[in-house]
Amino acid sequence: MRNNKFVDIKNISMTYHTLDNETIALKELSFHVDKGEIVSLVGPSGCGKSTILSIIAGLLKPSTGEIFIDGHRIDGPNKASGYMFQRDNLFPWRTILQNVLIGLEIQKKVNDESIARVSQLLDTYGLGEFKNHYPDQLSGGMRQRVALIRTLAVEPELLLLDEPFSALDYQNRLAVGDEIARIIKKEGKTALMVTHDVGEAISMSDRVLVLSNRPATIKNIHHIQLTCQSDNPSPIQCREAPEFRHYFNLIWKELDVYVK
């Protein structure tokens, strides 16, 4: 029987070495993400959240443990996953269209068909008229949408989102978060998101994993079930759900945040 664990993280540990110290960032961490699911990782800052994403993206090799995406063992950068950063990292010397094509260029897949497909994505998400603009001419929220399309252009099945909205101001963060959640759902992608914004995690995800302090282990897993008004609710609408506060308080307590 085939299980539906799309991403399967098995016992990964990560130790960083410096000359006078070694730091255990992750210790025997295991979890999975199902196909089509949005899962958030929340945890205290410096607990190794981004390390987890880098390992899944194949940029870092874990000290021990294995990762499988869609049944394939991950061993270096791979085409199954796409990474989205906190900053948009657009190249100021390239136009918007050239920026979103960079991944295809690296993978030598630029052709008429792929250019048309990427243009279509830009059109669909309201960036069509800015194809020949330079990034400096766009607002922060638009730039972050361009960054998402750049990631989607290479057609990854799994999106790794590394605090993708924290560089935006509060209004934009809500609006772009909404938009991006919708895009992910519409394109039928699976997503793993790291965030320190508890509200964002609850409103956008199907599951929230709470991590402990370093070395990170999984403290708790919350299956989020919000009664949102419409059939196809957006994350902002879901913040209105009666359960939202309940989850928020629960996770907030688990995070053990206290002001020193």
Added chain:
Amino acid sequence: MLNKDNENVKYSPQHQEFLRAVKRNKLQIKASQVGFLMLFIICWEVAANLKWIDPFFFSKPSDIFKLLVRLSADGSLIMHTTVSVYETLMGFVIGTVLGTIVAIMLWWSDFIAKVVDPYLVVLNALPKIALGPIIIIWAGAGTRGIIVTALLISIVVTILSTFNGFKEVDTEKIKMLKTFGATKLQILQKVVLPASVPTMINTMKINIGMSWVGVIVGEFLVSKAGLGYLIVYGGQVFRLDIVMAGVIVLAVATFVMYQFVAWVENRFLRWKQ
């Protein structure tokens, strides 16, 4: 921010007034620049004519002008200028190209970069002019030696500043390319080089000055032609008009080359505006 392209928008009277003020200010700056130069030349001429300063030691603008006309007519000015410009360009181009290649090698291999580091530091601190005589003996007392002097002066600066530019490229942008599976060569092509274009152009601007220093020093030491030769010759025979004429042509040539790099900058950095 986005209406950059709609140029045919009707501006308000206040905005038109603002644009006029900006234009006026620009004009005033240009006029003052030219005016200052004119004033300087006139004072010099008058002072020399009234014997406030000794024309034998200071020469005077009209003499320099006459000499420039005469030297242009017999073709010798063009010859000297061409020789120096050729040597400078060769030193500049070879220095920039070789320096950039070395910088790429250092970026490529962290090990080599660390091994070479102390040597580069010493070479950078050393006044390269001190090596002039050695170079002249090794590379020959002629155009070749002069080009090598110019090259040596510009190459160390090129290596150091270009390599530093490479290192300052945003590591997250590199990481972004790696998530797409980029090779080291692709990282170099797609992000490191393009991101370093502003640094490289700044280096080129410095290098023009450096190459000229190398060429003039080289021509001081040896040579039978070139602006440096003209200046030294004028000094030896106490013809200050020749020295001044050489310096003026030198200033013009440097300015023209600098403008050329500025033009290149405008072409390549259109995205910056």
